[in-house]
Amino acid sequence: MAMRRSTRRRVVRLALYALFVAVIAVALLTTDWQRVESQFLRWDIAADQFPEIVTIALRNTLLFTLIAFAGGLFLGILLALMKLSSIGPYRWFATGYIELFRGVPALLTIFAIGYMLPIALGIQVPFRPVGSGLLGLILVAGAYMAEVIRAGIQAVPKGQTEASRSLGMSSFRTMMFVVLPQGFRITIPPMTNEFVLLLKDTSLLFIVGTTPFLKELTVFARDEASRTGNSTVLLMAAMLYLVVTIPLTRFAAYLERRLARSR
Numbered sequence: 001m002a003m004r005r006s007t008r009r010r011v012v013r014l015a016l017y018a019l020f021v022a023v024i025a026v027a028l029l030t031t032d033w034q035r036v037e038s039q040f041l042r043w044d045i046a047a048d049q050f051p052e053i054v055t056i057a058l059r060n061t062l063l064f065t066l067i068a069f070a071g072g073l074f075l076g077i078l079l080a081l082m083k084l085s086s087i088g089p090y091r092w093f094a095t096g097y098i099e100l101f102r103g104v105p106a107l108l109t110i111f112a113i114g115y116m117l118p119i120a121l122g123i124q125v126p127f128r129p130v131g132s133g134l135l136g137l138i139l140v141a142g143a144y145m146a147e148v149i150r151a152g153i154q155a156v157p158k159g160q161t162e163a164s165r166s167l168g169m170s171s172f173r174t175m176m177f178v179v180l181p182q183g184f185r186i187t188i189p190p191m192t193n194e195f196v197l198l199l200k201d202t203s204l205l206f207i208v209g210t211t212p213f214l215k216e217l218t219v220f221a222r223d224e225a226s227r228t229g230n231s232t233v234l235l236m237a238a239m240l241y242l243v244v245t246i247p248l249t250r251f252a253a254y255l256e257r258r259l260a261r262s263r
Helices: 005-030 033-040 043-048 052-083 088-103 106-120 130-155 158-166 171-208 217-228 232-262
Strands: none
Touching: 033 232, 043 232, 052 088, 052 130, 052 171, 052 217, 052 232, 088 130, 106 130, 106 171, 130 171, 158 171, 171 217, 171 232, 217 232
C-alpha cells in the first residue's frame, strides 16, 4: 500500500535530519582536534591581543563603517533624487554612476582611488592612505544606497504627494518633508543590511595600506597572524565580526517583520 503524501514528507525529513547528524558526526570524529587547538585556540596568543584588538582594530572598523555609511547615505540620497528627476541629464548621470559603481568590484574602486588617480591625474585624497580607501567605499556604497532609496521613494503612495501639493506645498518641500521620511521608513531594513556589508568591506582597505593606529580588524589579525605564526588571531577577528553583525542582521529581520505587519 502506497504511503500517504504527509507520511512520505515525514520520512524524507527524518532522512535529511539523519544525514545531517551523520555528516556532523563524521566531521567531529575525523578532525584532528589537537592540531586545531594548536593552530586556532592558543589562549596565550589570544590574551596577548587585548586590549588592542578591541580598542584599535574593532574601534577603527566601526569608525570606518560609520564614516563610509554616512558618506554613502548622503551620496545615495542625491543620486536617488537625480535619478527620479524630470531633467534628463540628471537622470543619465545618476544611472551611469549607479551602473558603473555597482558593476565594478569595490576592491578595484579602492585601488583606483588609492593609486590610479594620484598617478594619472595627480589628485591626492586627504588623510591618505585610509582616506583613499574610505572614499572608494563611499562611492560604492552611494551607488547601492541610491537604488534602495529610490525604491523606497517610489513605494510611497502617490496620494501622499497629491495631498501635499493640494495643500500648497512645493515639489521640493513635498519631497523633503513628506515623501523622503516615509521612504526612509521603508528602507530601514535594507539600509541595515547595507551597513553590515560595509562593515565587512572595510577589510578591503588593506590594499591602500594603513598605519599601526589605523588598522581595522582584518589587517590587524593578518599582521598578528604573520608575527606569531598562528591563526588564533584570525579566529578572534571572525568572532568580533560576528558579535557585531549577528545582532544587526537580527535587528534588520525584526524590522522587516514589523514593517510587513504594519502594511
